[in-house]
Amino acid sequence: MAKTKTLFFCRNCGHESPKWLGKCPGCGEWNTFAEETVVTGKSGKTTPLGLVQRMEVPTPVQEIESSNEKRLDTGMAELNRVLGGGLVPGSLVLIGGEPGIGKSTLMLQVSLNLEGKKILYVSGEESRQQIRMRADRIGIRNENCLIYTEVSTSAITQQVLAVQPDFVVVDSIQTLQSEQIEATAGSITQIRESAAELNRLAKSSQIPVVLIGHITKDGVIAGPKILEHMVDTVIQFEGDRHYGFRILRAIKNRFGPASELGIFEMLHNGLREVTNPSELLLSQRENPVSGASIAAMIEGLRPMMVETQALVGQAAYGTPQRSVTGYDLRRLNMLLAVLEKRSGLRMGSKDVFLNIAGGLRVDDPAIDLAVVAALVSSANDIPLPEKTAFAAEVGLSGEVRAVNRVDARISEAARLGFEEIYISRFNQRGPSKHENIRVVTVGDVNELIGKLFG
Ligand code: TYD
Numbered sequence: 001m002a003k004t005k006t007l008f009f010c011r012n013c014g015h016e017s018p019k020w021l022g023k024c025p026g027c028g029e030w031n032t033f034a035e036e037t038v039v040t041g042k043s044g045k046t047t048p049l050g051l052v053q054r055m056e057v058p059t060p061v062q063e064i065e066s067s068n069e070k071r072l073d074t075g076m077a078e079l080n081r082v083l084g085g086g087l088v089p090g091s092l093v094l095i096g097g098e099p100g101i102g103k104s105t106l107m108l109q110v111s112l113n114l115e116g117k118k119i120l121y122v123s124g125e126e127s128r129q130q131i132r133m134r135a136d137r138i139g140i141r142n143e144n145c146l147i148y149t150e151v152s153t154s155a156i157t158q159q160v161l162a163v164q165p166d167f168v169v170v171d172s173i174q175t176l177q178s179e180q181i182e183a184t185a186g187s188i189t190q191i192r193e194s195a196a197e198l199n200r201l202a203k204s205s206q207i208p209v210v211l212i213g214h215i216t217k218d219g220v221i222a223g224p225k226i227l228e229h230m231v232d233t234v235i236q237f238e239g240d241r242h243y244g245f246r247i248l249r250a251i252k253n254r255f256g257p258a259s260e261l262g263i264f265e266m267l268h269n270g271l272r273e274v275t276n277p278s279e280l281l282l283s284q285r286e287n288p289v290s291g292a293s294i295a296a297m298i299e300g301l302r303p304m305m306v307e308t309q310a311l312v313g314q315a316a317y318g319t320p321q322r323s324v325t326g327y328d329l330r331r332l333n334m335l336l337a338v339l340e341k342r343s344g345l346r347m348g349s350k351d352v353f354l355n356i357a358g359g360l361r362v363d364d365p366a367i368d369l370a371v372v373a374a375l376v377s378s379a380n381d382i383p384l385p386e387k388t389a390f391a392a393e394v395g396l397s398g399e400v401r402a403v404n405r406v407d408a409r410i411s412e413a414a415r416l417g418f419e420e421i422y423i424s425r426f427n428q429r430g431p432s433k434h435e436n437i438r439v440v441t442v443g444d445v446n447e448l449i450g451k452l453f454g
């Protein structure tokens with residue numbers, strides 16, 4: 001006999017509790033518990049129709065077949081890179097991102113471009129007509145891209161087994177409805193059950209399944225956080241919707257490096273791969289302006305040059321404004337405090353705006369030195385020397401700290417025609433010689449300011 005009962009689940013991590021809790025014991029977040037009705041008694045472990053459970057026996061590791069060579073090329077180098085070299089057979093991949101960022105576009109484009117492969121594109125979000133219109137926009141090259149609008153997990157499972165596609169796309173996990181449990185689509189229990197069923201399907205059929213999942217800015221509401229534990233690979237699609245750039249970032253990857261990054265540009269006819277990001281992230285202008293500086297960054301494994309723009313002005317009202325795009329506000333406040341305390345710059349009464357060009361969100365601490373240079377340049381209203389780049393972290397006592405892979409940063413700057421790069425005096429450098437770029441080392445922010453504005 002099936003019984004229904006009420007349980008509470010944390011929307012952030014999926015922690016289960018018989019009663020409502022203010023603070024989640026699982027992840028420590030506040031106010032994340034939501035009530036859900038679940039059915040017990042029915043077995044949640046039924047094998048989906050047509051699946052044969054294979055019996056495993058313990059095997060010496062060297063005798064296990066390595067599946068590395070069998071990865072499926074998605075036809076998109078940037079996506080392959082983030083996946084660690086293509087889709088692994090039987091893997092469950094989650095692509096998360098805010099609504100409207102381009103998740104459906106990306107996966108439909110991959111499906112439409114992969115000539116000679118059979119793809120099952122399942123959508124519970126859009127009608128067939130809507131998908132056709134989008135497909136016309138992107139261009140149809142693969143005649144074996146099957147569109148299937150369905151939300152029932154068992155119906156999808158049956159179709160996957162009948163069609164035997166090279167891979168499956170499910171758009172989105174929040175629309176799925178499993179008959180095994182009686183929770184509404186999009187609820188935590190439903191998302192978990194549906195994902196578990198698709199994971200069993202992927203593993204037993206060896207067909208890769210790509211799940212699309214909506215996620216809000218803080219990552220709470222829609223549930224993909226809970227999924228991160230269940231899937232093999234989590235990829236986040238991000239970017240500012242008002243800019244064309246989209247960044248694909250591996251957050252977790254059982255089959256590759258977890259820091260890889262792919263860059264795309266959203267055009268009217270789909271996404272374009274950006275293979276040389278530096279040239280796009282540098283804004284073109286004729287005359288040097290104050291407050292602009294270039295950082296030599298590493299995102300994933302790739303060096304790229306990114307422009308930072310700062311605007312420092314006298315605050316019009318009592319409380320000065322501080323605003324950032326693409327950079328951490330607390331980190332900006334920290335750097336302003338360092339400049340105030342160690343360099344005697346009066347920043348306390350100033351409005352400060354800081355922008356990373358192209359809508360990129362930057363985590364690499366090596367951008368600090370470029371931020372400091374941009375701030376001082378704007379405060380003094382003196383442009384920085386042209387063709388100059390920066391790559392170092394700045395610490396609380398104003399010290400300029402070493403960053404990783406400094407030689408790769410210097411090479412990228414040299415390759416793009418920069419004539420000078422500022423790095424930390426404490427950076428250990430490899431034996432490689434950089435002949436057409438001058439490397440300037442500094443020990444603290446005052447030394448930097450002295451050398452730049454002397
Ligand atoms: P979409 O893939 O629907 O986003 P998601 O699935 O993540 O919610 O992308 C939606 C946005 O992309 C929408 O604002 C329209 C835009 N877009 C283009 O600019 N060019 C295109 O070729 C396509 C298909 C969409």
Ligand code: MG
Pocket residue numbers: 100103104105125171
């Ligand atoms: Mg979509």
